[in-house]
Every structure is written in structure tokens, then in C-alpha cells.
Amino acid sequence: xxxxxxxxALVIAGGQIGMEFNDKQxxxxxxxxxxxxxxYLPEDLRDHIxxxxxxxxxxxxxxIRMTTDMIHILHNLVIEGYPGIVxxxxxxxxxxxxxxxxxxxxxxxxxxxTGAILPPDIAGSDAFLNIRQAVYAIRSQACWGLGVMVCxxxxxxxxxxxxxxxxxxxxxxxAPDRGxxxxxxxxxxxxxxxxxxxxxxxxxxxxxxxVELLWVCLGAAPRVIKxxxxxxxxxxxxxxxxxxxxxxxxxxxxxxxxxxxxxxxxVLLTSRCMTGxxxxxxxxxxxxxxxxxxxxxxxxNLSPTHARLKLAVGIGAGLKGQALQDYIxxx
Numbered sequence: 001x002x003x004x005x006x007x008x009a010l011v012i013a014g015g016q017i018g019m020e021f022n023d024k025q026x027x028x029x030x031x032x033x034x035x036x037x038x039x040y041l042p043e044d045l046r047d048h049i050x051x052x053x054x055x056x057x058x059x060x061x062x063x064i065r066m067t068t069d070m071i072h073i074l075h076n077l078v079i080e081g082y083p084g085i086v087x088x089x090x091x092x093x094x095x096x097x098x099x100x101x102x103x104x105x106x107x108x109x110x111x112x113x114t115g116a117i118l119p120p121d122i123a124g125s126d127a128f129l130n131i132r133q134a135v136y137a138i139r140s141q142a143c144w145g146l147g148v149m150v151c152x153x154x155x156x157x158x159x160x161x162x163x164x165x166x167x168x169x170x171x172x173x174x175a176p177d178r179g180x181x182x183x184x185x186x187x188x189x190x191x192x193x194x195x196x197x198x199x200x201x202x203x204x205x206x207x208x209x210x211v212e213l214l215w216v217c218l219g220a221a222p223r224v225i226k227x228x229x230x231x232x233x234x235x236x237x238x239x240x241x242x243x244x245x246x247x248x249x250x251x252x253x254x255x256x257x258x259x260x261x262x263x264x265x266x267v268l269l270t271s272r273c274m275t276g277x278x279x280x281x282x283x284x285x286x287x288x289x290x291x292x293x294x295x296x297x298x299x300x301n302l303s304p305t306h307a308r309l310k311l312a313v314g315i316g317a318g319l320k321g322q323a324l325q326d327y328i329x330x331x
Contacts, residue, residue, distance in 0.1 A: 009074075010050065013057075014059060017116045040120070054073060060090065085112070086111075095150070114130045114150065115130065136188075142189045154185075158178075198330070203317060239260060242271070269299050278300060
């Protein structure tokens, strides 16, 4: 009989792969158990997989705290001896769940997230292909030491680079300006490039759970940032702002940003552009120059969602001031 060192762990964390149409509810809902998902895999692979039927929730129901609980389970699986892990989850937040895992994953054993755009009972579902290819990839030695990746439609993407650009087609994920890390050809894995992972913070801590993300848009009133500035200190850990272009914000927001900073609550600035960078250029009220001078943190080229998770990890690890800024910009 295969031992844990001969098996990979298949962690069920919900999503479309485990859903079926419910006539009474007139929609798809979670029903499938781990052993049902196993039927998507070739028989010769099943003896080499250990199913951990952890959660069947849609990924839109997850939180930073719930994802952290899942990551603890993944850590324990490595300690128990599993050489690699496949995580099946929903596509709504798979890019955030995988990125948070990558920020906290210090092991050489690979973790590959996968899911499906179409549930298994819909014609043309990608569930069967994606889960098989994730298993092939995790069993190959090619993925060892590459950290956390996401497997969709014959391709492997770095968790730190992937983003979803569509919700209606199976080729829904891309890595802008970079492309996939590898490909699955039949049952063979080819790694095309080695990428630089984000810095991993080790230790027994949990990411901050109350980090808010605000998205700037034309004529946006400061109501939300004002409400956050007036929130009790313990109810807010930090704020990320997705600013215009370089990272600029409406001038009406700046008094409330400063009010948050006076409470020693970090505010992190990013660009809302898909591949944007925070850039110092202008000197008017609400500009990046003025915001950084007032103590706002520079998000560099992090996407707003990645910046929120990295800020949560840094705060949870007890980083403050320049140490927190250095971690945010670390590569």
C-alpha cells in the first residue's frame, strides 16, 4: 500500500467542481463529496491520492481568516509527509486564496490550486481536465520548489501573477505581460520559465482580517473613507486604496486619509490599472507625492487585491513603519 510519501493530498475547498444543478433552488449548489470528485481521475491515479474533504463552500463565502485556516491544514499535510498538494476551490477568489497561500508557503513541496468555470453537469465542463492536469503537475518533479501555482486549461500560472479576465469562458485566467509558468501536454509537465516568488514571512501569526480595499472612481465622494476614519481603532487594521493612474485620489479624500494615519493605522496606495505602478510625478492635492509625504505606504506594482493581502500579512506579522514598507515592496 502506498504511504503518505507516495501520495499527494487533494484538499476539497469548495467551488464549481463540487456543484450540481438543484431543481428546487433553480441553480447550482454545493453537493459533491471528495470521493465523487475522485471519479474525474484515471483509476491508476486514485491509489496515489488522499482526499481531504474540508469545505464545500463557494469561494465567494471565504474570508482571510478562513483561508488562513486552510493554509494551516496545508502546512500540517506537508509535516505529515505529503510531497505535494492540490487544492480544489472556486474561481471567484482563487487568485486571492492562492496568493495568500504563496505569501505564507515556505516549503519546497508544491501547492497547485484548480477549479472549474463550468460545473461537471454542464456540457463542455472544464472540471475533468483541470483536476486531472493539476494532479499530473503536482506528481511531477518539475513543480518542486516553485511554490504555489494555479492550473487551468493546460497551463500553470504563478499565484503571484495570475488574474481572471473573464467569467464566461474556460480560458478565463491569464498572467498579464508574463504568461504561464508551464504547460501540461498529455500527462507531461513542461516548465517554461522560473519566476521570482514574493517574500515569505515565516512564524506563528495570522494575517490581519480587517483590511479594507477602496476603489477610486470619477467623482467618488469620501463617504466610505470618512466612515472608516471614524471607526473604532480595533475594528480596522488597515486600508488599501486603488487610485487613479499613478495612484492619485480625489482631494476630498485626503483629510480622511490623514485622520486614519493619525490613529497609526496603515494606508497603502496602489494603482487601479491592471499592470500599474505607483508613480511620483505631480504635486497637487491628492497626488501620489503628497500622499507619500503624509505617511501613506507605497504599493509599488502590486494589484489592489494583492496589496490588501500582503498588507494583512505584514500587519499580522507585527511589521510597522519602514519595516512594513520594505516588506510591501520586497520581491
